[in-house]
Amino acid sequence: MPWFDHSRHRAMAACIAAALLVAGTSCGDDGEASPASTTTTEASTSSTESTTSTTSETTTAAGASTATTAPGTSAEQEVIDRYIGYWNARFEANSGAPDPNDPALREYATGEQLDTVIAETQSNLDQGLAFQRAAEPHNIQRVTVVEIEGDHAVVQECVVADGIVVRRDTGEVVNDEVNTHNVQAEMTRVDGVWKVSAARLLQRFEGVAGCALAS
Numbered sequence: 001m002p003w004f005d006h007s008r009h010r011a012m013a014a015c016i017a018a019a020l021l022v023a024g025t026s027c028g029d030d031g032e033a034s035p036a037s038t039t040t041t042e043a044s045t046s047s048t049e050s051t052t053s054t055t056s057e058t059t060t061a062a063g064a065s066t067a068t069t070a071p072g073t074s075a076e077q078e079v080i081d082r083y084i085g086y087w088n089a090r091f092e093a094n095s096g097a098p099d100p101n102d103p104a105l106r107e108y109a110t111g112e113q114l115d116t117v118i119a120e121t122q123s124n125l126d127q128g129l130a131f132q133r134a135a136e137p138h139n140i141q142r143v144t145v146v147e148i149e150g151d152h153a154v155v156q157e158c159v160v161a162d163g164i165v166v167r168r169d170t171g172e173v174v175n176d177e178v179n180t181h182n183v184q185a186e187m188t189r190v191d192g193v194w195k196v197s198a199a200r201l202l203q204r205f206e207g208v209a210g211c212a213l214a215s
Helices: 075-093 103-108 111-126
Strands: 025-027 033-035 055-059 129-132 141-149 152-161 164-167 173-175 179-190 193-206
Touching: 075 103, 075 111, 075 141, 075 152, 075 179, 075 193, 103 111, 103 193, 111 129, 111 193
Parallel strands: 025 193
Antiparallel strands: 025 033, 055 141, 129 164, 141 152, 152 179, 164 173, 179 193
16 A cells, blocks of 8 residues: 555545545445545644553644653654654644745655655645644544664554644635544654654544544
């Protein structure tokens, strides 16, 4: 399956999907994951509150654009914090007037993922779109470190994507769908700092479903 830039992961055929690529998956009528046929983009963000070593349960937080790792934090938690920091940076760069030159994008992403998120942000700027947080977010995001080997790490994420895409000039809501995403992402350590280098959508379900219902 091709790699995608996750965001959280809204169906908009006119937008470049940095969060989800065309070849992702979507939920069919029976609730099972099925191949998606449209390009999608989505607005979501979250910040970590957990200090566990391998899994972080996070809550969406207004105003948070970075995830800070405390001194002495485990290697797994450092990877998780940086991964979540990427999605926060992406959301903030696409809020208000989208800024493809936002330095936070380069701080948290590299390679293919950086190219994709810059393209998405530029597209949103050109098309007059912006991200907004949901009035009542579901606050479900679980990030687990699958492996760390040298300067490479793999994370697994389950997140309920409930951010909103609006038109900047009128405030019209373009997309306010709620979907659950099961994502796997690659992290690369660049000059001692972990950055998201690629991500792929494994499953997408309508509403709060799938991995979000797992205990």
